[in-house]
Amino acid sequence: MSVSQVISSSERGAGESDDRILRYTLAERVNHWIAGLSYMYCLITGLAFWSPYMFWLAILVGGGPTARSWHPWFGLVFTASVLWMFKIWRGDMLTTDADRAWRKVMPHYIRNEDENLPPIGRFNYGQKLFFWLMLYGAVLLVLSGLVLWFPESIPWKLRWLRYLALAIHVTAALATIGGFIIHVYMGTAMVRGGFTSIIRGEVSAAWARLHHRLWYEQVTKKRFEEK
Amino acid sequence: MTQATLEISRISGHPGPVPGAGVKREEQVCKLIDTTTCIGCKACEVACLEWNGYTFNETVFNNSYQTMPETAWNYWNLIKFNEHEREDGSLMLLMRKDQCMHCADPGCLAACPADGAIVQYANGIVDFQQDRCIGCGYCMTGCPFNIPKFNPSNRKVFKCTLCSDRVSEGLEPACIKACPTGCLHFGTKDDMKELAETRAKQLRDNYGFENAGVYDPPGVGGTGVVYVLHDVTNPEAYGGLPRDPHIPWVVRLWKGPAKWIGNLAMLFGVVGVTLHYLRYGPKQVEGRKQGREGEP
Numbered sequence: 001m002s003v004s005q006v007i008s009s010s011e012r013g014a015g016e017s018d019d020r021i022l023r024y025t026l027a028e029r030v031n032h033w034i035a036g037l038s039y040m041y042c043l044i045t046g047l048a049f050w051s052p053y054m055f056w057l058a059i060l061v062g063g064g065p066t067a068r069s070w071h072p073w074f075g076l077v078f079t080a081s082v083l084w085m086f087k088i089w090r091g092d093m094l095t096t097d098a099d100r101a102w103r104k105v106m107p108h109y110i111r112n113e114d115e116n117l118p119p120i121g122r123f124n125y126g127q128k129l130f131f132w133l134m135l136y137g138a139v140l141l142v143l144s145g146l147v148l149w150f151p152e153s154i155p156w157k158l159r160w161l162r163y164l165a166l167a168i169h170v171t172a173a174l175a176t177i178g179g180f181i182i183h184v185y186m187g188t189a190m191v192r193g194g195f196t197s198i199i200r201g202e203v204s205a206a207w208a209r210l211h212h213r214l215w216y217e218q219v220t221k222k223r224f225e226e227k
Numbered sequence: 228m229t230q231a232t233l234e235i236s237r238i239s240g241h242p243g244p245v246p247g248a249g250v251k252r253e254e255q256v257c258k259l260i261d262t263t264t265c266i267g268c269k270a271c272e273v274a275c276l277e278w279n280g281y282t283f284n285e286t287v288f289n290n291s292y293q294t295m296p297e298t299a300w301n302y303w304n305l306i307k308f309n310e311h312e313r314e315d316g317s318l319m320l321l322m323r324k325d326q327c328m329h330c331a332d333p334g335c336l337a338a339c340p341a342d343g344a345i346v347q348y349a350n351g352i353v354d355f356q357q358d359r360c361i362g363c364g365y366c367m368t369g370c371p372f373n374i375p376k377f378n379p380s381n382r383k384v385f386k387c388t389l390c391s392d393r394v395s396e397g398l399e400p401a402c403i404k405a406c407p408t409g410c411l412h413f414g415t416k417d418d419m420k421e422l423a424e425t426r427a428k429q430l431r432d433n434y435g436f437e438n439a440g441v442y443d444p445p446g447v448g449g450t451g452v453v454y455v456l457h458d459v460t461n462p463e464a465y466g467g468l469p470r471d472p473h474i475p476w477v478v479r480l481w482k483g484p485a486k487w488i489g490n491l492a493m494l495f496g497v498v499g500v501t502l503h504y505l506r507y508g509p510k511q512v513e514g515r516k517q518g519r520e521g522e523p
Binding site: 110178181189 | 297340341342359360361362363364365367368373376377379382475477478480481485486489490492493496497500503504507508509510511512
């Protein structure tokens with residue numbers, strides 16, 4: 001069941017219409033930004049460890065040793081945050097028949113021909129893919145990261161674990177970076193209204209109708225019934 | 228390098244070869260460890276501790292001379308003892324002084340992400356610069372000999388320096404100076420290789436060690452420490468000396484092709500979304516019905 005709900009008229013100031021719909025609760029927004037900021041810290045410091053040409057990024061956040069000390073801790077924060085998302089959004093993130101129909105005509109979405117897309121629920125198929133990518137990515141990153149955090153405690157006979165962890169950490173990081181680039185682009189530049197929705201929590205009814213018709217119908221019906 | 232202006236490499240209008248060219252001695256330094264004459268006295272361990280300012284670590288007793296299992300961040304030089312049973316049933320007490328091998332192709336250096344934390348001097352010594360070290364431990368993963376060790380109190384990694392401070396003053400490393408049997412030698416790589424081969428031949432010809440040979444593994448480009456072994460076909464018997472050490476292929480892949488593939492992929496991602504924006508622009512909701520009048 002969706003945790004979204006329509007803000008009732010009584011909560012809003014006089015003169016404002018019921019046109020705004022709550023898309024993300026305060027808890028969801030706070031958690032999203034814990035995940036987002038901790039991910040960005042890990043990204044900046046991780047890129048510094050990744051390439052000598054990006055080592056200057058570590059200087060920006062306090063220097064190499066500091067970056068090395070904090071990177072795993074922020075990784076734990078990110079993982080915890082993503083696991084909490086899993087707890088609350090798991091149901092919303094399963095692929096539905098509507099998603100399968102949407103997926104078939106996804107090029108329309110990419111070309112901004114949204115009127116040609118079938119109606120979908122609270123999240124579209126791309127958002128769901130991103131969610132699962134980050135969830136599995138976080139799990140792989142934290143497991144391999146634990147080995148990389150304490151390499152001195154991995155016995156020499158089990159050194160293959162270090163090699164394996166390195167390969168997994170790099171692969172998972174690159175995969176999440178790919179998703180992250182698309183996510184940030186779509187959330188800020190491409191899908192107008194998306195960024196304010198994760199800041200203030202609300203979207204317009206027109207936005208909800210265009211992008212998430214099934215979800216819109218679900219929440220407005222609920223509002224109608226409540227009245 | 229400053230003295231290099233005194234060396235002439237080409238002369239105009241000069242018949243024949245350049246006088247003095249090609250006579251300079253090779254500058255690669257090398258430590259030779261003859262395991263066949265080591266008596267396991269651990270004088271090298273004491274000298275290493277003394278010179279580098281460390282004290283003895285707590286020892287363990289497990290019914291052997293091995294009072295410490297392996298080198299530590301503050302114990303860079305350790306003799307590995309192995310009671311080795313030969314095929315004919317006779318026993319050999321193998322003793323090998325373990326320390327950094329100073330690889331020509333160092334795995335620690337390849338793996339290190341910190342600018343200038345690991346350097347290789349022109350004479351072949353591989354040295355850690357702890358003030359640049361960020362404590363990530365990648366060097367421990369890159370090393371095929373299990374040498375770099377982590378100091379948890381200051382989060383830096385340490386290892387044998389081949390006494391780079393002594394060598395730069397024209398002195399031999401502390402361990403060499405302390406060795407009472409002469410099983411340790413120090414000099415140029417060429418000289419040490421020659422001495423080692425001479426000793427190995429002696430062992431083969433006069434002492435019945437048919438497999439005696441020199442350990443200078445090519446997988447890491449050769450090492451700044453070479454061993455004479457009674458049986459070069461079984462280096463593992465000498466406290467786990469790897470038969471064919473090389474930088475782990477994961478580290479090679481990670482620092483090589485993966486880096487470029489990853490960087491290109493990230494670049495394509497950023498360029499891709501930028502191009503998408505230039506071609507298709509944003510998804511506007513409000514402008515669709517109200518804002519743009521006159522449009523279909």
